[in-house]
Amino acid sequence: MDSNGMSSGYADIIREIEKLKVEKEEIENRISKLEAQLDRKPDETAHLEASQCCSNVQTVLDGHRSSSNGLTPEMIYRYSRHLLLPDFGVEAQLNLARSSILVIGAGGLGSPVALYLASCGVGCLGIVDDDVVELNNLHRQVIHAEAYVGKAKVKSAVAACRAINSLIKLVEHNESLRASNALDIISKYDIVVDATDNLPSRYMISDCCVLLDKPLISGAALGLEGQLTVYHHKGGPCYRCLFPTPPPTAACQRCSDSGVLGVVPGVIGCLQALEAIKVASGIGETLSGRMLIFDALSSRIRIVKIRGRSLQCVACGENAELTQQKFRSFDYECFTQSPMSDRVISLSIFSTLVYESARISARLYKDKINEHEEHVLLDVRPAHHFRITAIPGSINLPLSVLVENISSIDSALKAAVPEASGEAASLYVVCRRGNDSQRAVECLRKNGFPLAKDIIGGLEAWSRDVDPSFPIY
Ligand SMILES: [Zn+2]
Numbered sequence: 142m143d144s145n146g147m148s149s150g151y152a153d154i155i156r157e158i159e160k161l162k163v164e165k166e167e168i169e170n171r172i173s174k175l176e177a178q179l180d181r182k183p184d185e186t187a188h189l190e191a192s193q194c195c196s197n198v199q200t201v202l203d204g205h206r207s208s209s210n211g212l213t214p215e216m217i218y219r220y221s222r223h224l225l226l227p228d229f230g231v232e233a234q235l236n237l238a239r240s241s242i243l244v245i246g247a248g249g250l251g252s253p254v255a256l257y258l259a260s261c262g263v264g265c266l267g268i269v270d271d272d273v274v275e276l277n278n279l280h281r282q283v284i285h286a287e288a289y290v291g292k293a294k295v296k297s298a299v300a301a302c303r304a305i306n307s308l309i310k311l312v313e314h315n316e317s318l319r320a321s322n323a324l325d326i327i328s329k330y331d332i333v334v335d336a337t338d339n340l341p342s343r344y345m346i347s348d349c350c351v352l353l354d355k356p357l358i359s360g361a362a363l364g365l366e367g368q369l370t371v372y373h374h375k376g377g378p379c380y381r382c383l384f385p386t387p388p389p390t391a392a393c394q395r396c397s398d399s400g401v402l403g404v405v406p407g408v409i410g411c412l413q414a415l416e417a418i419k420v421a422s423g424i425g426e427t428l429s430g431r432m433l434i435f436d437a438l439s440s441r442i443r444i445v446k447i448r449g450r451s452l453q454c455v456a457c458g459e460n461a462e463l464t465q466q467k468f469r470s471f472d473y474e475c476f477t478q479s480p481m482s483d484r485v486i487s488l489s490i491f492s493t494l495v496y497e498s499a500r501i502s503a504r505l506y507k508d509k510i511n512e513h514e515e516h517v518l519l520d521v522r523p524a525h526h527f528r529i530t531a532i533p534g535s536i537n538l539p540l541s542v543l544v545e546n547i548s549s550i551d552s553a554l555k556a557a558v559p560e561a562s563g564e565a566a567s568l569y570v571v572c573r574r575g576n577d578s579q580r581a582v583e584c585l586r587k588n589g590f591p592l593a594k595d596i597i598g599g600l601e602a603w604s605r606d607v608d609p610s611f612p613i614y
Contacts, residue, residue, distance in 0.1 A: 249406030
């Protein structure tokens with residue numbers, strides 16, 4: 142299937158159209174913002190600079206004609222369905238308007254959290270994220286629109302929130318939250334929502350909330366399951382009380398590797414927003430000391446009691462060793478043996494000595510095809526990945542069952558060349574990104590296939606360097 146010339150020209154046109162669409166969207170945004178300014182006094186601008194403090198938000202209520210209960214006529218009308226609730230009412234709404242909440246992560250969890258917190262009228266809403274919107278985010282990260290693909294998630298999320306509620310203050314933190322800046326950023330808010338998806342961030346945010354004495358609403362969603370709880374709130378445990386030592390790296394999966402049903406983070410994010418609203422407004426009973434576990438396939442929700450605060454906890458225990466100074470220099474990635482960012486780590490198993498003989502670039506592999514070299518291409522991804530897309534003619538033998546099926550490779554190699562020729566077929570191995578294929582080649586070389594080679598960078602490299610029409614996922 143050689144359609145390079147045709148497909149690259151086609152792809153260029155598609156890219157140009159997408160670029161123009163983004164520009165059109167930006168111009169329309171600018172027009173609507175300028176139009177809004179015509180109708181609004183300068184001091185009513187909703188956006189706050191990141192350096193400004195959000196604690197004890199009063200500005201929302203100041204400068205507006207408020208009724209005797211402290212709510213402005215617009216607030217009474219806008220939040221009337223809250224005010225009609227006997228268990229919520231004016232007091233809880235005012236508490237919300239005075240609160241400031243930081244949402245860490247503008248992804249699958251952060252999307253519903255930010256949308257609901259903005260619409261329900263928290264006084265100040267901050268969002269931290271350093272990522273950009275990608276097309277494969279949109280099935281679950283419902284705050285972002287197609288026009289923002291390639292743009293900063295924080296900008297997209299804040300624009301969406303501003304479009305819903307111009308009364309609240311919105312703060313963009315277009316940076317990644319690290320031990321070096323977390324104390325400064327989190328200290329500006331009353332309540333923290335952890336909407337990240339990795340283990341080092343989870344420990345870091347919990348530690349920071351303990352140090353600054355902030356309640357933390359923590360959620361997680363992966364595959365078809367999700368869970369949430371509230372840490373460090375009214376004497377409840379912190380994350381370290383429950384998990385003093387990190388689980389083994391293999392147990393920590395991510396959406397980009399394991400997949401996630403889009404609506405699952407949506408459900409958990411909505412529940413996180415609910416917990417944040419309860420903490421901010423003072424109504425109801427939060428999930429402090431309890432964990433909610435959601436199973437999408439059976440539609441089952443369980444709430445389990447979790448361990449209370451540990452007196453031995455190094456963060457919040459009686460002889461806690463954690464200080465702000467120690468926190469700033471603590472290496473959370475080293476502690477958990479996993480990275481904070483979603484970026485893929487490229488393995489390099491082979492020494493320079495065997496590198497040449499054990500690996501081949503996608504382009505060189507394409508040359509071998511063009512030269513009609515007799516070969517077998519083994520795809521070692523799981524079978525459900527192989528069903529998404531595959532290079533035509535490749536054979537699927539997942540890495541997890543490679544050893545017990547190694548004899549089938551022999552037969553495939555024999556079948557690839559005419560018996561009379563006396564020649565042997567080459568063996569190439571491919572996977573999604575070029576990590577598992579190295580593991581497979583290492584195993585094959587030890588098991589009677591010393592000439593096996595893996596394709597560097599896997600199918601992503603194939604799509605990037607050889608066939609741009611080949612889908613990536
Ligand atoms: Zn603790």
